[in-house]
Amino acid sequence: MTRNYPTLKQTLITRLSGMAAILLLAIPGLASAAQEDAVVDLRPVPRGEDGHITFEPAAGSKGIWGRRSGGSLVANPNSYEGPRTMNSRVHIDNIPIQPWAKAMTNYRHQIFLASEPYTRCKPAGGPRSIMSPYGLEIVSVPDQQRVFIFNISNAMSYRIIHMDGRDHPENLRPTYFGHSVGHWEGDTLVVDTIGMNEKSWMSRDGLPHTELLHLVERFSRPSYDTVDYTVTIDDPGAYTAPWTSGFELGWQEDEELFEYVCQENNLSPESMLGDGRLSKTVP
Amino acid sequence: MKKSNTWLLICAISLCTFHVQAHHPVAAKFDESNPVTLTGRVTEISWANPHVHIFIQVDEALGEAGNWAIELPSTVELERSGWTPEDLPIGDIITASGPAAINGSEQLWGNRISHNPDGLVLFSTNEDALGVLLASRPAGPSPQWPDGQPRLGPPPGGNGYWINTGSGSLVEEGQGIPMDSLGMLDNINDAARVAPFQDWALDLYRLRQASSLKDDPGFIFCIPPGGPRQFQQAYGIQLVEQRNRERIFVLIGGGNHNWRQIFTDDRDQVSQTGGNDDNPLFYGRSRAHWDGDTLIINSTGFNESFWFSNGGLPHTRLLQLEERLTRTDLNTLHYAVTVNDPGAYTRSWTSSWDMQWVPDEELPQYYCQDNRL
Numbered sequence: 001m002t003r004n005y006p007t008l009k010q011t012l013i014t015r016l017s018g019m020a021a022i023l024l025l026a027i028p029g030l031a032s033a034a035q036e037d038a039v040v041d042l043r044p045v046p047r048g049e050d051g052h053i054t055f056e057p058a059a060g061s062k063g064i065w066g067r068r069s070g071g072s073l074v075a076n077p078n079s080y081e082g083p084r085t086m087n088s089r090v091h092i093d094n095i096p097i098q099p100w101a102k103a104m105t106n107y108r109h110q111i112f113l114a115s116e117p118y119t120r121c122k123p124a125g126g127p128r129s130i131m132s133p134y135g136l137e138i139v140s141v142p143d144q145q146r147v148f149i150f151n152i153s154n155a156m157s158y159r160i161i162h163m164d165g166r167d168h169p170e171n172l173r174p175t176y177f178g179h180s181v182g183h184w185e186g187d188t189l190v191v192d193t194i195g196m197n198e199k200s201w202m203s204r205d206g207l208p209h210t211e212l213l214h215l216v217e218r219f220s221r222p223s224y225d226t227v228d229y230t231v232t233i234d235d236p237g238a239y240t241a242p243w244t245s246g247f248e249l250g251w252q253e254d255e256e257l258f259e260y261v262c263q264e265n266n267l268s269p270e271s272m273l274g275d276g277r278l279s280k281t282v283p
Numbered sequence: 284m285k286k287s288n289t290w291l292l293i294c295a296i297s298l299c300t301f302h303v304q305a306h307h308p309v310a311a312k313f314d315e316s317n318p319v320t321l322t323g324r325v326t327e328i329s330w331a332n333p334h335v336h337i338f339i340q341v342d343e344a345l346g347e348a349g350n351w352a353i354e355l356p357s358t359v360e361l362e363r364s365g366w367t368p369e370d371l372p373i374g375d376i377i378t379a380s381g382p383a384a385i386n387g388s389e390q391l392w393g394n395r396i397s398h399n400p401d402g403l404v405l406f407s408t409n410e411d412a413l414g415v416l417l418a419s420r421p422a423g424p425s426p427q428w429p430d431g432q433p434r435l436g437p438p439p440g441g442n443g444y445w446i447n448t449g450s451g452s453l454v455e456e457g458q459g460i461p462m463d464s465l466g467m468l469d470n471i472n473d474a475a476r477v478a479p480f481q482d483w484a485l486d487l488y489r490l491r492q493a494s495s496l497k498d499d500p501g502f503i504f505c506i507p508p509g510g511p512r513q514f515q516q517a518y519g520i521q522l523v524e525q526r527n528r529e530r531i532f533v534l535i536g537g538g539n540h541n542w543r544q545i546f547t548d549d550r551d552q553v554s555q556t557g558g559n560d561d562n563p564l565f566y567g568r569s570r571a572h573w574d575g576d577t578l579i580i581n582s583t584g585f586n587e588s589f590w591f592s593n594g595g596l597p598h599t600r601l602l603q604l605e606e607r608l609t610r611t612d613l614n615t616l617h618y619a620v621t622v623n624d625p626g627a628y629t630r631s632w633t634s635s636w637d638m639q640w641v642p643d644e645e646l647p648q649y650y651c652q653d654n655r656l
Contacts, residue, residue, distance in 0.1 A: 056528070121505065121652045123540070141523060143439045148523065150532070155650070156507075156541045158534060164440070173330075173367070175648045199653070257544060259564045263505050263652070264588065 041225035041251065045187075048140055053187045053221050055138035064135040064152075064257060065227055068250035071131040073205045073231070080109045085205070090245045092205075101208045101238040108206035117200045121262035123155035124200035125177040126193065126215050127231050131204050134260060135252055138189075138219065138227075147182055147189065152260045161191050168194050174211050176200055189219040202233075210237025218246075225251035309354075310467075311497030313382040313392040320380040321351055321391070322399065330368040332357045332653040333502065335406075337393065339377060353379045353393040356408050359518055359537075359647040364409045371398070371405055413448065413641075420642055423613035425576075428526070433576050433610045435522035435531070444536060444646045445616050445638040446519040452594035453478065453511055453622070453634045464517070466594020468492055477596070484597045484627040491595030501538065501590055505651035508538040509565040510582070510591035510604055511620045514638065518647045522608075531571065531578075536646040545569040545580055552583055563600055565589050580606040599626030614640040 048054045057063045072085040074092040079085045092105070108115060118124050118132075130136070134152035141148065145164035151157055161182040168179050174197035182191040193215040196202065202209045213235040220228045230246035233239065323339030335355040341348055355361065371377070381394035396405045426438040437443050452466030458476050461469040468474060474489050491498065500506035508516060518537030525532065529548035535541050543566040552568045563586035571580040582604045585591070591598045602624040609617040619635035622628065 059527075121539075123650060139525065139528075141525065144437060144442075144523070145440060148532075150542055155539055155652070157539065157650075158532075158542050160645075173362075176650065177648065257542075259566055261507055261539075261541075261565050263507070263539070264565075 040223050043224040045221050045224055048142065050142050052140070052184050052189075054140055055189075055219065055221060055227060056140075058224075061253070062256055063251050063253045064137050064255045065249040066135045066252045066255075067131055067133060068226075068248045071204065071247050073127060073203050073207065073233075073245040073247070076105070076109070076205065078106050078109050079205070080112045088245065089247070090243070095243045095245075096239050096241040097207070098238055098240060104208045105206045113204075113206055116206075118154070121155055122200045123151075123157045123176045124202065125159065125175075125196045126202040126209075126213070126217070127229075128201055128203050129154050129159060129177070130217075130229050130249070131247065135255060135257070136249075137257055147191075150257055152257055153262070155262060156260050161189075168192075174198070178213075178215075185218075187220060191215075191217040191219070193217065208238050209233075209235050212237040225253075309392055311495035312384060312386075313354075313390075314385045315382045317383045318380060318394075319347070319383045319391055320378065321347060322376065322378045323351060325371060325373050325375050325377060326350060327373065328368045328371060330358055332359070332649050333651050335361060337371070337377070337379070337396070337406075339379065347389070349389045351379075351389045351391065353381070353391055353396065355393045355396075355406055357518075357649065359649055360408045361406055363412050364407065366406050375399075377405065413446070416641065417448070417614075417639055420614050420640065425610040425612055432573065435524055435578065435608060435610060435616070438613075441643070443640055443642040443644060444519040444521040444534075445514075446517070446641050447515050447636065448639050449636045452515065453592040453596055453620070455479070455632045456634060462594065465496060466515075466592065466596075467496065468594075477594075478622070479629045479632055480597075481627055481629055487597045488595055496593075496595055499590055499593075499595070500588065501593075501651070505539055506589045507541050507565040508535065509567060509585060509589050510598070510602070511606070511618075511634070512590065512592050513538070513543065514618050514636075515593050518649045519641060520638075521646050534646060537649045538651055540648065540650050541566075543569070545571045547571050547573075552581075559584070563587075567602075567604070576609055578608040580604070580608070582606070597627050598622075598624050601626040614642075616640070 043058060046054045046056060046058050055065070069087060072088045074090055074095060075086045075088040076092040118128065129149065129151055132151055132154035136152065137150045139148045139150060145162065147161040147163055149159040149161070159177045159180060161180040163182050166181060168181060172179055172195035174195050176197060176199065178193045178196035180191050180193040182189055184190070194213070196209070196211070196213050198209070198211055202213065213233070216232040218230040222228055227249035228246065229249060230244060232242050232244045234242040321339065321341050323341035325337060326340050327338040329336040335358055337353045337355065339351050339353065341351055376399040377396055378399060379391065379393050379396045381392040384390040393406065397403065398405055426434040428434055452462055454460050455478050460473045460477060471489065471492055474492060475485055477488070480488060501508055501512070513520060513533060513535050516535060516537040520536060521534040523532040523534060529546065531545040531547065533543040533545065535543065546569065550570060552570060563584050565586060565588065567582040568584040569580050569582040571578050585598065585600065585602045587598065587600055591602065602622070605621040607619040611617055616638040617635065618638055619633060621631055621633045623631040
């Protein structure tokens with residue numbers, strides 16, 4: 001793919017600041033000082049015709065949203081990614097996770113998340129769709145009363161958020177992205193989702209979910225170059241109480257959505273396109 | 284057990300047809316000359332795409348002992364005909380009949396499934412369901428933007444998508460060659476008239492036809508439907524015009540449920556959306572402009588890793604497309620494509636068909652890779 005990869009310098013800064021964050025986490029009160037982007041983008045956040053903020057570039061410019069820092073929901077010392085998760089907003093020991101779900105998470109990390117359906121070109125909804133690599137766009141189409149989220153990876157697919165005040169339908173058949181309805185609370189887009197199937201993972205953290213999952217995702221844009229993503233996870237099948245985490249997305253100036261086809265070099269019928277028997281050996 | 288609904292009622296009073304040819308390359312997998320009938324206990328239902336499977340345990344006393352997979356159409360077709368997996372409880376006994384797998388494995392295509400002992404027919408697809416829906420649409424003129432330009436998507440606040448209900452393959456304008464919805468020719472001797480093929484391309488087209496399209500990468504590997512093929516999809520497309528950003532998204536209902544971008548900002552076809560001459564794409568690089576009420580889309584930069592039409596017509600990296608979209612009224616989108624590929628054809632040629640508006644429905648959330656591991 002022809003695209004702008006981060007320069008070595010940018011990568012080093014990211015890694016160093018991540019390490020700094022780990023050190024600072026040990027000192028209460030100083031963690032907030034570990035902001036990666038000391039320079040705030042002072043450009044005004046664009047607004048649409050309806051008066052709400054948009055998640056799009058200012059007129060005449062380009063850009064997409066990308067993962068900033070770890071992009072994990074939980075700090076997890078047992079994560080195969082280890083330290084990279086440690087600047088997450090909550091610690092896995094502090095979420096109300098059911099024992100089976102904790103054991104499942106640990107097992108998944110033991111095998112380096114190799115069983116994640118995402119790696120076999122499945123789309124994933126919820127936080128996983130926001131933390132998938134390369135970037136995404138959040139596009140409001142007011143005359144259709146919808147917000148679309150376009151992913152580059154994540155099966156190069158799209159989520160639809162209904163903004164017309166409708167409710168979730170009854171007897172929803174579970175799907176990868178579930179059914180999402182949204183509304184504005186001030187300048188925060190609040191998205192309520194149910195009806196996600198269990199064929200993909202809701203996060204890169206290896207945290208399981210069940211079809212009982214109910215998500216409330218809050219998207220805001222505190223500055224031109226930052227999206228704050230906060231998600232409340234309510235799933236009585238895997239957790240004992242609702243819990244909240246989130247992460248930031250960063251602006252990738254001048255980048256555009258590009259074609260990414262997971263299947264392009266994924267030509268192993270035995271592992272990717274088999275009859276499903278292999279999948280039953282790894283959760 | 285499911286009570287009847289509108290589609291089932293229609294199904295009951297008209298014809299409930301089952302066509303192996305109407306779906307994916309089923310003919311490549313199942314042998315219609317070898318029909319089997321099996322009775323067994325349901326062990327599992329995989330309600331997934333591209334095809335639903337019901338697994339039954341057949342006892343020695345009831346015939347071919349083993350755990351048989353009964354393959355059915357996609358969830359979209361079954362749900363459109365009013366069925367859900369809850370219509371068949373696990374553990375119930377069913378009788379299934381249809382052609383057995385060519386390779387001798389314990390699989391059959393489920394032409395008919397009946398519930399025991401009441402004999403109720405389950406999971407029959409009513410191929411008229413969509414036709415009945417389309418016949419009941421209100422007519423009207425093409426919706427417009429405030430400046431009078433036709434809208435390619437829903438009327439403001441509305442919902443719906445485009446679907447190809449025709450025979451559905453690329454055929455040079457005026458040839459009128461009979462073929463099914465997969466582009467399988469009724470008569471292989473018509474092959475040379477489908478398009479102005481170069482010799483090698485005609486040979487390859489004939490080979491793909493003769494093998495019932497079994498090597499279609501769009502089915503085997505879920506390779507995306509680039510080019511005209513996305514306008515042949517059974518599960519529709521949605522067009523989202525984002526005029527302030529000078530681009531149009533094609534949302535593809537079937538295939539891999541991908542998006543494709545068409546730019547209307549006069550950009551060069553260089554290095555956009557990640558593609559360049561060294562990195563050709565499945566959806567190519569597309570830019571468009573309006574000519575009156577017609578959107579003219581020019582695309583280049585395609586790779587050779589996909590089939591750009593059903594039916595197995597070949598193309599090369601030299602492929603250039605000019606696609607023309609004209610919404611002639613509320614319910615009709617005329618799609619015309621001029622194919623210019625000096626690598627596979629002897630001259631440029633044109634094909635066209637009408638897409639039909641499916642009102643008030645969401646684009647199906649179909650993923651080819653759904654029931655793949």
